[in-house]
Amino acid sequence: MDAVWGSEVGVNLWFQALGDRLQGPMEVLTVLGSQMLLIPLLSLLFWSVDARTGSRALVVLAGSSLVNGVLKVAFHGARPYWFDTRVSPMSEESTFGVPSGHTQNSVAGWGYLAARCARRRAWWAAAVLVAVVVVTRLYLGVHFLSDVVAGLAVGGLLLWLALRYEDAAVRWWRLRPLGAQIGLAFAVAAAPALLAAAWQLLVFPGWTPPAQWAGPVPADVAATSLVRAFAAAGALFGVLTGFSVLAARGWYSAAGSLAARAARFAIGIAGVLVLFTAVDRLPAMGAGADAAAQFAGAAAVALWGALGAPELFVRTGLAGRRPAAAAERPDA
DSSP states (O other): OHHHHHHHHHHHHHHHTTOGGGHHHHHHHGGGGSHHHHHHHHHHHHHHTOHHHHHHHHHHHHHHHHHHHHHHHHHOOOOHHHHOTTSOOSSOOOSOOSSOHHHHHHHHHHHHHHHHHTOHHHHHHHHHHHHHHHHHHHHTTSOOHHHHHHHHHHHHHHHHHHHHHHHHHHHHHHTSOHHHHHHHHHHHHHHHHHHHHHHHHHHSTTOOOOTTOOSOOOTTHHHHHHHHHHHHHHHHHHHHHHHHHHHHTTOOOOOSOHHHHHHHHHHHHHHHHHHHHHHHTOOOOOHHHHHHHHHHHHHHHHHIIIIIHHHHHHHTTSSOSSOSSGGGSTTO
16 A cells, blocks of 8 residues: 555645645634544434434444444554654544545435435535535645545445435334344444454554654554444444433433523533543553443443433433324334
């Protein structure tokens, strides 16, 4: 890949030649493809607008994040500023580069929302948002052109699979006993992460940055990338398990007054922030223990959002148990 990356560095240098004055706006706009924006946005949709669409969009995002984390471990790809010192690190990253997670998740997340809007202008808006994210990743020097192309391809494939098969998959899932659903959730989430760990151990044992990578490569990037993949696996396990249990208990309605909807979001996101902070402060314990801890921590955050918060809303009268319309049911 060194020859390919060497030919692509010119794209990053061209964008960065536009001037440092763009760095601030680019750092803001790149958030459009970040989980830092997409998770609160889709949580708002689930808790306060449309439980059916929000829950499915969160599963799509969690699945996309896991696939991205596993692929980063599989390819061990450089980032432009790691590879070539001429590229300025306008935003620093601690995991491998390919495929671009921001690009992939923006395609899956914004694309799914556009599909559910069922309006042509929504598709155009999603395309613009994805294009903006692509440009920001190239300008900031954190992705090669091939990284964002891979992100577009993987995100597009996952989006197509979700839109094509989600109804059949949900119907099949709901026919399983709850215990089987939880077991399946663990298998679907944990198996890819464990395969990534085995791949790294067998294919990249004792990996160190190649001599051709002339830039500042973060310490322990291989271990950090694997831990991030396990965190994504934990999040997928948490949302699948949470939504399965919630459905077994009668599901959840996002209907209500504006005040109730606002209160639900405020309470829900506060819980997410508290749990995220607790997980972020976990001490380093070694690669294996860190991966397990991040899996459990991300699962706890996701379980709060998918099950704990909705149950709290129902019990406190901020939401109803049953949706206002049959179309809002997760198996509709």
